[in-house]
Amino acid sequence: MDFSPTMDDTSGGRDRHTWTARHYRPPWWLRGAHGQTLAGKFLRPAPDSMLETERLETSDGDFLDIAWMPETDPNAPLVLVLHGLEGHTRRGYMVQTFLALADCGMRAVGMNFRGCSGEMNRKPRFYHSGETEDLGFVFGLLRRRFPTRPLMAIGFSLGGNILLKFLGERGANDTPAFSAAVAISVPYDLSAGADALERRGMTRVYAGYFLRSLVGKVRAKKEILANVLDLEAVWASATIRDFDDAATAKLHGFAGAEDYYHKSSSRRFVQSIRVPTLLIHARDDPFLAAAALPLPTIEANSFLTLVLTDRGGHVGFLEGGLPWNPTFWVEEQIASFLVHCHQGASTTNPDATPILPGWVDPNTENL
Structure with a gap:
Protein backbone atom coordinates (compact mmCIF):
# COMPACT_ATOMS: atom_id res chain seq x y z
CA MET A 1 0.00 0.00 0.00
CA ASP A 189 -14.62 5.22 35.02
CA LEU A 190 -12.11 3.28 37.12
CA SER A 191 -14.29 3.20 40.23
CA ALA A 192 -17.20 1.76 38.24
CA GLY A 193 -14.78 -0.73 36.70
CA ALA A 194 -13.59 -1.81 40.15
CA ASP A 195 -17.23 -2.22 41.18
CA ALA A 196 -17.86 -4.43 38.14
CA LEU A 197 -14.97 -6.70 39.08
CA GLU A 198 -16.36 -7.11 42.61
CA ARG A 199 -19.63 -8.65 41.44
CA ARG A 200 -20.32 -12.33 41.89
CA GLY A 201 -19.72 -14.84 39.13
CA MET A 202 -17.19 -14.72 36.32
CA THR A 203 -16.11 -11.14 36.98
CA ARG A 204 -14.74 -12.30 40.33
CA VAL A 205 -12.71 -14.90 38.42
CA TYR A 206 -11.18 -12.16 36.29
CA ALA A 207 -10.49 -10.07 39.38
CA GLY A 208 -8.84 -13.02 41.11
CA TYR A 209 -6.58 -13.58 38.12
CA PHE A 210 -5.45 -9.95 38.09
CA LEU A 211 -5.11 -9.82 41.86
CA ARG A 212 -2.85 -12.87 42.02
CA SER A 213 -0.60 -11.38 39.36
CA LEU A 214 -0.44 -7.95 41.00
CA VAL A 215 0.19 -9.29 44.50
CA GLY A 216 2.81 -11.63 43.05
CA LYS A 217 4.72 -8.65 41.70
CA VAL A 218 4.73 -7.02 45.12
CA ARG A 219 6.04 -10.29 46.59
CA ALA A 220 8.81 -10.31 43.99
CA LYS A 221 9.93 -6.86 45.18
CA LYS A 222 9.04 -7.16 48.85
CA GLU A 223 12.59 -6.36 49.97
CA ILE A 224 12.51 -2.90 48.41
CA LEU A 225 8.83 -2.35 49.21
CA ALA A 226 8.89 -3.33 52.89
CA ASN A 227 9.59 0.25 53.96
CA VAL A 228 7.15 1.73 51.44
CA LEU A 229 4.00 -0.38 51.81
CA ASP A 230 2.11 -2.12 54.56
CA LEU A 231 2.77 -5.56 53.11
CA GLU A 232 0.29 -7.27 55.40
CA ALA A 233 -2.45 -5.05 53.97
CA VAL A 234 -1.32 -5.98 50.46
CA TRP A 235 -1.37 -9.72 51.25
CA ALA A 236 -4.86 -9.31 52.74
CA SER A 237 -6.28 -7.66 49.60
CA ALA A 238 -9.47 -9.46 48.61
CA THR A 239 -10.41 -7.19 45.69
CA ILE A 240 -8.71 -5.01 43.11
CA ARG A 241 -9.96 -2.00 45.08
CA ASP A 242 -8.24 -3.34 48.21
CA PHE A 243 -4.99 -3.74 46.29
CA ASP A 244 -5.23 -0.28 44.76
CA ASP A 245 -5.80 1.17 48.22
CA ALA A 246 -2.93 -0.75 49.82
CA ALA A 247 -0.39 -0.63 46.98
CA THR A 248 -1.19 1.30 43.79
CA ALA A 249 -2.27 4.50 45.53
CA LYS A 250 0.59 4.54 48.03
CA LEU A 251 3.27 3.75 45.45
CA HIS A 252 2.12 6.51 43.11
CA GLY A 253 1.21 9.40 45.38
CA PHE A 254 -2.57 9.07 45.73
CA ALA A 255 -4.49 9.44 48.99
CA GLY A 256 -6.25 6.12 48.43
CA ALA A 257 -8.03 4.01 45.84
CA GLU A 258 -10.88 6.47 45.27
CA ASP A 259 -8.46 9.37 44.84
CA TYR A 260 -6.52 7.27 42.34
CA TYR A 261 -9.67 6.31 40.44
CA HIS A 262 -10.96 9.87 40.32
CA LYS A 263 -7.72 11.45 39.12
CA SER A 264 -6.86 8.71 36.62
CA SER A 265 -10.21 7.95 34.95
CA SER A 266 -10.10 8.93 31.29
CA ARG A 267 -13.72 10.13 31.39
Missing part, protein backbone atom coordinates in the same frame (compact mmCIF):
# COMPACT_ATOMS: atom_id res chain seq x y z
CA ASP A 2 1.40 3.37 -1.02
CA PHE A 3 1.45 5.86 1.84
CA SER A 4 3.17 8.72 0.02
CA PRO A 5 0.17 11.07 -0.35
CA THR A 6 -1.09 12.22 3.03
CA MET A 7 -3.78 14.51 4.32
CA ASP A 8 -3.80 16.42 7.58
CA ASP A 9 -6.71 15.09 9.64
CA THR A 10 -5.69 16.61 12.96
CA SER A 11 -8.11 19.51 12.64
CA GLY A 12 -11.01 17.07 13.03
CA GLY A 13 -14.57 18.14 12.38
CA ARG A 14 -17.63 16.18 11.34
CA ASP A 15 -17.56 17.59 7.82
CA ARG A 16 -14.02 16.42 7.07
CA HIS A 17 -13.46 13.19 8.91
CA THR A 18 -15.89 10.48 7.81
CA TRP A 19 -15.31 6.78 8.27
CA THR A 20 -17.42 3.65 8.16
CA ALA A 21 -17.17 0.73 10.56
CA ARG A 22 -18.07 -2.70 9.27
CA HIS A 23 -21.01 -4.08 11.22
CA TYR A 24 -19.93 -6.53 13.92
CA ARG A 25 -21.53 -9.99 13.75
CA PRO A 26 -20.85 -12.25 16.73
CA PRO A 27 -20.58 -15.89 15.63
CA TRP A 28 -23.28 -18.41 16.47
CA TRP A 29 -20.85 -20.36 18.64
CA LEU A 30 -19.70 -17.38 20.72
CA ARG A 31 -22.42 -14.91 21.64
CA GLY A 32 -21.99 -14.43 25.39
CA ALA A 33 -19.88 -11.69 26.98
CA HIS A 34 -17.70 -14.04 29.02
CA GLY A 35 -17.21 -16.40 26.09
CA GLN A 36 -16.05 -13.50 23.94
CA THR A 37 -13.75 -12.21 26.68
CA LEU A 38 -12.12 -15.58 27.29
CA ALA A 39 -11.94 -16.48 23.60
CA GLY A 40 -10.32 -13.13 22.94
CA LYS A 41 -7.51 -14.22 25.22
CA PHE A 42 -7.17 -17.89 24.30
CA LEU A 43 -8.15 -18.10 20.61
CA ARG A 44 -6.00 -15.30 19.23
CA PRO A 45 -2.75 -16.78 17.88
CA ALA A 46 0.34 -14.92 19.07
CA PRO A 47 3.27 -15.70 16.76
CA ASP A 48 5.97 -13.41 18.09
CA SER A 49 9.17 -14.54 16.38
CA MET A 50 9.16 -11.40 14.23
CA LEU A 51 9.28 -9.07 17.25
CA GLU A 52 12.56 -7.43 18.23
CA THR A 53 12.84 -6.13 21.80
CA GLU A 54 14.64 -2.94 22.71
CA ARG A 55 15.37 -1.80 26.27
CA LEU A 56 15.01 1.89 27.04
CA GLU A 57 16.70 3.36 30.12
CA THR A 58 14.49 5.91 31.87
CA SER A 59 15.69 9.09 33.56
CA ASP A 60 14.81 7.73 37.03
CA GLY A 61 17.12 4.72 36.70
CA ASP A 62 14.48 2.23 35.59
CA PHE A 63 13.79 0.68 32.19
CA LEU A 64 11.03 0.07 29.66
CA ASP A 65 11.03 -2.71 27.08
CA ILE A 66 9.45 -2.03 23.70
CA ALA A 67 8.88 -4.56 20.91
CA TRP A 68 9.35 -3.66 17.25
CA MET A 69 7.75 -5.19 14.19
CA PRO A 70 9.93 -5.28 11.06
CA GLU A 71 10.02 -2.14 8.95
CA THR A 72 7.43 -1.91 6.20
CA ASP A 73 7.18 1.39 4.34
CA PRO A 74 9.22 4.26 5.84
CA ASN A 75 6.57 6.68 4.55
CA ALA A 76 3.82 4.84 6.42
CA PRO A 77 2.74 5.70 9.96
CA LEU A 78 4.52 4.23 12.95
CA VAL A 79 1.92 2.96 15.43
CA LEU A 80 2.56 2.66 19.17
CA VAL A 81 0.40 -0.01 20.84
CA LEU A 82 -0.36 -0.21 24.59
CA HIS A 83 -1.52 -3.39 26.33
CA GLY A 84 -4.02 -3.89 29.13
CA LEU A 85 -3.78 -4.68 32.84
CA GLU A 86 -1.03 -7.25 33.49
CA GLY A 87 -0.62 -7.77 29.76
CA HIS A 88 2.45 -7.50 27.57
CA THR A 89 3.43 -7.03 23.94
CA ARG A 90 3.17 -10.75 23.12
CA ARG A 91 -0.50 -11.11 24.02
CA GLY A 92 -2.70 -12.38 21.21
CA TYR A 93 -4.62 -9.13 20.75
CA MET A 94 -1.34 -7.21 20.56
CA VAL A 95 0.27 -9.52 18.01
CA GLN A 96 -2.87 -9.73 15.87
CA THR A 97 -3.02 -5.93 15.86
CA PHE A 98 0.63 -5.76 14.82
CA LEU A 99 -0.12 -8.14 11.94
CA ALA A 100 -3.25 -6.25 10.84
CA LEU A 101 -1.23 -3.04 10.71
CA ALA A 102 1.58 -4.75 8.79
CA ASP A 103 -0.95 -5.98 6.23
CA CYS A 104 -1.77 -2.31 5.61
CA GLY A 105 1.89 -1.33 5.34
CA MET A 106 2.17 0.23 8.80
CA ARG A 107 4.89 -0.61 11.32
CA ALA A 108 3.92 -1.26 14.93
CA VAL A 109 5.91 -0.90 18.11
CA GLY A 110 4.49 -2.28 21.35
CA MET A 111 5.20 -0.74 24.73
CA ASN A 112 5.49 -2.93 27.83
CA PHE A 113 4.57 -1.08 30.99
CA ARG A 114 7.01 -1.29 33.89
CA GLY A 115 7.30 -4.83 35.22
CA CYS A 116 5.27 -6.33 32.36
CA SER A 117 7.93 -7.53 29.91
CA GLY A 118 8.88 -10.66 31.85
CA GLU A 119 11.54 -8.99 33.99
CA MET A 120 10.72 -7.03 37.12
CA ASN A 121 11.53 -3.34 36.96
CA ARG A 122 14.12 -1.87 39.32
CA LYS A 123 12.22 0.86 41.12
CA PRO A 124 9.54 0.44 43.81
CA ARG A 125 6.87 1.92 41.53
CA PHE A 126 5.05 -0.05 38.85
CA TYR A 127 2.53 1.32 36.36
CA HIS A 128 -1.11 2.30 36.78
CA SER A 129 -4.19 3.30 34.81
CA GLY A 130 -3.37 7.00 34.80
CA GLU A 131 0.42 6.90 34.47
CA THR A 132 1.19 8.92 31.34
CA GLU A 133 4.81 9.93 31.95
CA ASP A 134 6.24 6.71 30.53
CA LEU A 135 4.01 7.04 27.47
CA GLY A 136 5.28 10.59 27.04
CA PHE A 137 8.86 9.34 27.36
CA VAL A 138 8.38 6.72 24.63
CA PHE A 139 6.53 9.17 22.40
CA GLY A 140 9.38 11.66 22.74
CA LEU A 141 11.93 9.03 21.82
CA LEU A 142 9.95 7.98 18.74
CA ARG A 143 9.49 11.58 17.65
CA ARG A 144 13.23 12.25 17.93
CA ARG A 145 14.10 9.13 15.95
CA PHE A 146 11.42 9.71 13.31
CA PRO A 147 10.94 13.49 13.19
CA THR A 148 8.86 13.53 9.99
CA ARG A 149 7.07 10.19 10.22
CA PRO A 150 3.38 10.14 11.20
CA LEU A 151 2.89 8.66 14.67
CA MET A 152 -0.36 6.98 15.71
CA ALA A 153 -1.37 5.08 18.84
CA ILE A 154 -3.64 2.26 20.01
CA GLY A 155 -4.57 1.35 23.57
CA PHE A 156 -6.38 -1.71 24.88
CA SER A 157 -8.33 -1.61 28.15
CA LEU A 158 -6.02 -0.05 30.79
CA GLY A 159 -3.69 1.00 27.96
CA GLY A 160 -6.63 2.72 26.31
CA ASN A 161 -7.37 4.64 29.50
CA ILE A 162 -3.75 5.77 29.68
CA LEU A 163 -3.79 6.80 26.02
CA LEU A 164 -7.01 8.82 26.29
CA LYS A 165 -5.79 10.54 29.44
CA PHE A 166 -2.50 11.38 27.71
CA LEU A 167 -4.31 12.82 24.68
CA GLY A 168 -6.66 14.82 26.88
CA GLU A 169 -3.83 16.19 29.00
CA ARG A 170 -2.18 17.58 25.89
CA GLY A 171 -5.48 18.79 24.46
CA ALA A 172 -5.38 21.87 22.26
CA ASN A 173 -2.55 23.51 24.20
CA ASP A 174 0.23 21.56 22.51
CA THR A 175 1.18 20.08 19.18
CA PRO A 176 -0.83 16.85 18.92
CA ALA A 177 1.29 13.91 20.04
CA PHE A 178 -0.30 11.51 17.57
CA SER A 179 -2.07 12.10 14.27
CA ALA A 180 -4.75 9.52 15.12
CA ALA A 181 -5.59 7.09 17.91
CA VAL A 182 -7.77 4.09 18.77
CA ALA A 183 -8.90 2.92 22.22
CA ILE A 184 -10.58 -0.46 22.77
CA SER A 185 -12.68 -1.63 25.76
CA VAL A 186 -11.59 1.28 27.94
CA PRO A 187 -12.53 1.48 31.66
CA TYR A 188 -13.44 5.16 31.39
CA ARG A 268 -12.35 13.36 32.92
CA PHE A 269 -10.07 13.94 29.91
CA VAL A 270 -11.93 12.86 26.77
CA GLN A 271 -13.55 16.25 26.29
CA SER A 272 -10.09 17.77 25.73
CA ILE A 273 -8.88 15.33 23.07
CA ARG A 274 -7.99 17.09 19.82
CA VAL A 275 -6.83 14.09 17.79
CA PRO A 276 -9.13 11.94 15.60
CA THR A 277 -9.79 9.01 17.91
CA LEU A 278 -11.81 5.84 17.46
CA LEU A 279 -13.44 4.34 20.56
CA ILE A 280 -14.78 0.77 20.42
CA HIS A 281 -16.79 -0.70 23.29
CA ALA A 282 -19.31 -3.51 23.74
CA ARG A 283 -22.48 -2.99 25.75
CA ASP A 284 -21.95 -6.41 27.32
CA ASP A 285 -18.35 -5.69 28.42
CA PRO A 286 -18.14 -7.38 31.85
CA PHE A 287 -15.38 -4.99 32.97
CA LEU A 288 -17.43 -1.81 32.52
CA ALA A 289 -21.16 -1.45 31.96
CA ALA A 290 -22.18 0.72 29.02
CA ALA A 291 -24.07 2.93 31.50
CA ALA A 292 -20.69 4.09 32.85
CA LEU A 293 -19.51 5.40 29.48
CA PRO A 294 -19.33 9.21 29.27
CA LEU A 295 -21.67 9.28 26.26
CA PRO A 296 -22.69 12.98 26.36
CA THR A 297 -19.03 14.02 26.54
CA ILE A 298 -18.06 11.73 23.69
CA GLU A 299 -20.96 12.91 21.53
CA ALA A 300 -20.01 16.54 22.13
CA ASN A 301 -16.41 16.10 20.94
CA SER A 302 -16.14 16.08 17.14
CA PHE A 303 -12.72 14.43 17.30
CA LEU A 304 -14.16 11.24 18.80
CA THR A 305 -15.84 8.37 16.96
CA LEU A 306 -17.62 5.82 19.14
CA VAL A 307 -18.58 2.38 17.85
CA LEU A 308 -20.79 0.79 20.50
CA THR A 309 -21.71 -2.82 19.77
CA ASP A 310 -24.31 -4.95 21.53
CA ARG A 311 -21.88 -7.85 21.94
CA GLY A 312 -18.15 -8.44 21.98
CA GLY A 313 -17.20 -8.74 25.65
CA HIS A 314 -13.94 -7.22 26.83
CA VAL A 315 -11.32 -7.09 24.04
CA GLY A 316 -13.16 -9.96 22.37
CA PHE A 317 -15.02 -9.13 19.15
CA LEU A 318 -14.36 -12.48 17.49
CA GLU A 319 -16.16 -13.47 14.30
CA GLY A 320 -16.09 -16.49 11.99
CA GLY A 321 -18.22 -19.48 11.16
CA LEU A 322 -16.06 -22.08 12.92
CA PRO A 323 -14.54 -22.08 16.43
CA TRP A 324 -11.19 -23.34 15.17
CA ASN A 325 -10.89 -20.61 12.55
CA PRO A 326 -12.00 -17.31 14.12
CA THR A 327 -11.46 -13.90 12.61
CA PHE A 328 -10.76 -10.70 14.50
CA TRP A 329 -13.14 -7.84 13.79
CA VAL A 330 -11.62 -5.24 16.10
CA GLU A 331 -8.13 -5.52 14.60
CA GLU A 332 -9.66 -5.00 11.16
CA GLN A 333 -11.49 -1.85 12.30
CA ILE A 334 -8.36 -0.46 13.95
CA ALA A 335 -6.32 -0.79 10.77
CA SER A 336 -9.14 0.55 8.60
CA PHE A 337 -9.59 3.66 10.74
CA LEU A 338 -5.88 4.46 10.92
CA VAL A 339 -5.40 4.00 7.18
CA HIS A 340 -8.35 6.31 6.59
CA CYS A 341 -7.00 8.95 8.95
CA HIS A 342 -3.61 8.91 7.26
CA GLN A 343 -4.79 8.93 3.68
CA GLY A 344 -7.81 11.15 4.20
CA ALA A 345 -9.83 8.78 2.01
CA SER A 346 -13.50 8.09 2.68
CA THR A 347 -14.22 4.41 3.31
CA THR A 348 -17.59 3.13 2.20
CA ASN A 349 -19.32 -0.16 2.80
CA PRO A 350 -22.98 -0.80 1.95
CA ASP A 351 -23.20 -3.27 4.83
CA ALA A 352 -22.20 -0.80 7.52
CA THR A 353 -23.50 2.20 9.41
CA PRO A 354 -21.69 5.45 8.54
CA ILE A 355 -19.81 6.87 11.50
CA LEU A 356 -18.88 10.49 12.00
CA PRO A 357 -16.76 11.81 14.86
CA GLY A 358 -18.98 12.35 17.85
CA TRP A 359 -21.67 9.94 16.62
CA VAL A 360 -22.62 6.82 18.53
CA ASP A 361 -22.99 3.72 16.36
CA PRO A 362 -25.99 1.65 17.46
CA ASN A 363 -24.47 -1.39 15.71
CA THR A 364 -27.25 -3.61 16.98
CA GLU A 365 -27.59 -7.16 15.78
CA ASN A 366 -30.83 -6.36 13.97
CA LEU A 367 -29.35 -3.78 11.62
